[in-house]
Amino acid sequence: MINMEKALHIVDQYKDLKGGLLECLHELQHIYGYIPKETIDITAEGFNISRAEVHGVISYYHDFRTKPHGKTVVRICQAEACQAMGSRALTNHVKEKLGLDMGETTEDLTLEPVYCFGNCALSPNMEINGKLHARVGQDDFDQLLMKEIES
Ligand code: FES
Structure with a gap:
């Protein structure tokens, strides 16, 4: 289970910024090593967009991943x-x-x-x-x- 408090703080930090969604996703990945699925809901909510839109951005950019790396x-x-x-x-x-x-x-x-x-x-x-x-x-x-x- 991930530390959701940290994720909420990151979403809060970027949700009102222009282009904040990409920054937010980069920060989530930086902190967790990937973008945990639990953070997708709060990201969608924070940015007032659908989960599908968040998934769309994640899958468009090759740098984002939704699973931890292998060894x-x-x-x-x-x-x-x-x-x-x-x-x-x-x-x-x-x-x-x-x-x-x-x-x-x-x-x-x-x-x-x-x-x-x-x-x-x-x-x-x-x-x-x-x-x-x-x-x-x-x-x-x-x-x-x-x-x-x-x-
Ligand atoms: S095209 Fe492969 S390193 Fe530039």
């Missing part, structure tokens, strides 16, 4: 430069290896898309638990994942 978080760049250097094949390999689709999370693993790490010259790029890896091939990924899981 290992894998993020792969899906933007143009990385695609031109094989990120699509890499993504398919990673999906198969992890048994997850993009955006899915289990207790152990999370797989997320990123739209440019700002490291395009060394494409394709991916991040494992916050560490950026450049020019990653399929075999590289297998080794990186092993190392990360064992550490």
